[in-house]
Amino acid sequence: SQQGEEDPQALSIQEGENATMNCSYKTSINNLQWYRQNSGRGLVHLILIRSNEREKHSGRLRVTLDTSKKSSSLLITASRAADTASYFCATDDWEEGSNYKLTFGKGTLLTVNP
Amino acid sequence: DTAVSQTPKYLVTQMGNDKSIKCEQNLGHDTMYWYKQDSKKFLKIMFSYNNKELIINETVPNRFSPKSPDKAHLNLHINSLELGDSAVYFCASSQGPTGFDEQYFGPGTRLTVT
Numbered sequence: 148s149q150q151g152e153e154d155p156q157a158l159s160i161q162e163g164e165n166a167t168m169n170c171s172y173k174t175s176i177n178n179l180q181w182y183r184q185n186s187g188r189g190l191v192h193l194i195l196i197r198s199n200e201r202e203k204h205s206g207r208l209r210v211t212l213d214t215s216k217k218s219s220s221l222l223i224t225a226s227r228a229a230d231t232a233s234y235f236c237a238t239d240d241w242e243e244g245s246n247y248k249l250t251f252g253k254g255t256l257l258t259v260n261p
Numbered sequence: 262d263t264a265v266s267q268t269p270k271y272l273v274t275q276m277g278n279d280k281s282i283k284c285e286q287n288l289g290h291d292t293m294y295w296y297k298q299d300s301k302k303f304l305k306i307m308f309s310y311n312n313k314e315l316i317i318n319e320t321v322p323n324r325f326s327p328k329s330p331d332k333a334h335l336n337l338h339i340n341s342l343e344l345g346d347s348a349v350y351f352c353a354s355s356q357g358p359t360g361f362d363e364q365y366f367g368p369g370t371r372l373t374v375t
Contacts, residue, residue: 253303
């Protein structure tokens with residue numbers, strides 16, 4: 148089964164700067180989701196982008212999807228200390244005769260320094 | 262009014278013991294999941310239930326047995342605990358079992374086997 152791979156594994160920036168995280172995957176997808184996980188907490192859904200979409204915005208978040216390169220990026224603009232978290236991409240993984248499941252990448256740890 | 266809740270939050274036990282983790286969602290969702298997150302933050306699905314029916318059963322030792330008494334509850338029982346079972350276990354739910362449904366995660370249960 149495919150798996151999203153985030154890049155970089157860790158990113159440290161100053162408050163106010165933009166943060167860009169990338170995700171690559173292996174096979175065709177119907178959609179790709181991004182989640183955030185604060186330390187010691189569960190994952191929180193951020194945004195879903197469908198395979199026929201190229202870009203999506205939600206507040207300070209901008210997600211792009213390039214299905215020809217099998218990659219997605221998450222941009223957080225004007226970062227804040229509260230954005231410090233791990234960010235995961237997840238792809239829908241489906242095999243004929245089976246059920247859909249989300250396959251998560253290993254995540255990017257973002258640290259925003261005040 | 263927590264959406265997805267899990268108990269206990271922490272569980273410390275010895276090898277060979279049997280333990281259970283409980284999960285409840287009040288979102289009216291049809292689908293619930295158990296995930297395991299290892300020390301490197303890799304998140305992997307274990308089980309999924311849709312309307313109390315098991316629909317995903319990944320390659321998990323049969324020492325792990327999920328049970329869904331109703332749509333709102335999904336419990337995980339683990340027999341003969343081993344050191345390698347130490348991880349954070351997350352329960353999640355979604356409206357339906359498709360890859361287009363965002364998932365709502367519980368706060369996690371940190372299991373430590375000594």
